[in-house]
Amino acid sequence: MSNLTGTVAHVMRRFTLDKWGGTETVVFNLSRELEKAGLHSPIYCTDMFSKAGEETIEGITLRRFRYVFPWLGLSEEAKAKLRLKGGSPLSLPLFFSLLFTKDLLLIHTHVGRRLGGIARTAAKIRRVPYVIHVHGGRHTVPQDQYDAMVAPVNGKFEWGKAFGFLFGSRKVFDDASAIICVGQSEADEMRARGQKNVHYLPNGVYVDHFAEADPEPFRKAYGLEETPFVLCLSRIDFQKNQRLLVKSFAEFKKVHPEWKLVFIGPVTVEEYHRQMLDDIERLGLSDSVLIIPGLRPGDPLLPSAYRAAEMFVLPTSNEPFGIVILEAWAAKTPVIATRIGGIPGFTSNNENILLFENENADMLTGTMNQLADNRDLQDRLTANGFKEVSAQYDWSAIAERVVKIYEEILTTRSKR
Structure with a gap:
């Protein structure tokens, strides 16, 4: 080099x-x-x-x-x-x-x-x-x-x-x-x-680390063997805006009752974490939302989680880049993210990602429904995302x- x-x-x-x-x-x-x-x-x-x-x-x-x-x-x-x-x-x-x-x-x-x-x-x-x-x-x-x-x-x-x-x-x-x-x-x-x-x-991103991961260890570790789920992986605080995803998932679940929502990431703002938990209880999602704060970055369950998820959602309200998008692409998992910050600069809407407008819970819900119900769209996003991350990142x-x-x-x- x-x-x-x-x-x-x-x-x-x-x-x-x-x-x-x-x-x-x-x-x-x-x-x-x-x-x-x-x-x-x-x-x-x-x-x-x-x-x-x-x-x-x-x-x-x-x-x-x-x-x-x-x-x-x-x-x-x-x-x-x-x-x-x-x-x-x-x-x-x-x-x-x-x-x-x-x-x-x-x-x-x-x-x-x-x-x-x-x-x-x-x-x-x-x-x-x-x-x-x-x-x-x-x-x-x-x-x-x-x-x-x-x-x-x-x-x-x-x-x-x-x-x-x-x-x-x-x-x-x-x-x-x-x-x-x-x-x-x-x-x-x-x-x-x-x-x-x-x-x-x-x-x-280390592409092979995610592309070659086995999805089963994560599913077995958290009792998700037969359960489709939405994954959001980021630290838990105001910037990452997980509460918006909780709100959207409550509406998404009315159409897809068998799905669950999984959050992985350390709690960096405890007040925000408490607000999240209150939202989950108020919306009747206590049995449908899993929060995992303890996985370390080198834990093999992290790439396994990406591979196991049906879709990855990043609802952030401020994001200069979004390395988790690369990780999801490498794991061949379709991605939904906020149209904000640096994200539109390295992604292509409807080609390797689906973008929604910041703080628009209804648009996020509609986008999740669209992706969950369209196999051809899933395949296009994953193929293009993997091609992009392998070639450039x-x-x-x-x-x-x-x-x-x-x-x-x-x-x-x-x-x-």
Whole structure:
């Protein structure tokens, strides 16, 4: 793939197998592919939900560091909410570790704000370039979701602003050697804002891992041997909008009474989870909806779930890309998703996906009915989706493009 050697230090907010999300999946898989290419790719992050120290998972080195949320007077409840979603932590131990990382070739940060500023400053001191990878939401988070994320720190004195200034947190994007965006719409907006060297680079998937999965283990594990079901796999919070799917499924089930609805994903906003449960009970769906929060990203039951499902639905209200769509395509499962964010940019409505308008529960119900009752449509979506993901989104191809970006910025830097 490349003649580059050395260490690419990946910086992210957290990495834990218990509270995983798309960013963790992407960074971990990218690190694995870069290791195959001869680039040592450790992950540097805070010790949220973990213990500080070094750990190796499937050959990838994870270095976790102590951190603080730099606001005065935060309650333990507020800190717990910030750990799950939002918050801008400060980790000086992570900064000093970057300063002394051996054979550092470049820094690849997957987070902005204070931790991004730490990556920026460490790169400048070490005289190496850095890349910032935008995994979504920088300019597209709905106002109500943004308000919920910052609510725990409202009215609190942010003493960490001094460190943000010191580390140049507001210059993270301006000073980056390259900006990688997983969504085309986000990349376009970055360019419109005057950012330079912006690359659109979608997420990837290990196609064979899903295509070759056996559907029976998941069906047997959860008593679904003879039951058709709709699958939704994502973290459970406001952004992913599972409550809309619950509402639509209640109407769908009137026409398809034998079907069930399965949610898989960690609970990142407990309040939203409680609202979901209330909806399920109120709509009389307690025996028809299954919520599975405990499957880890490497669990073989995850690809098995995709393969077992009759359809996959992503009702998200804000999505820069949607890696779960790739996973469903790879598993040859037909997909329905919201027409929002980066999703329309890499999908083709009525060819490899069915799109519905954001927050339109009636349209979602109608689309689910249409898909459930039309075998030819199912076959067309699955065939085209699998063809697309196999040709464009396998992780080996995505990693090659990342390495080319590294090579370009290192070559440009050497000519200065």
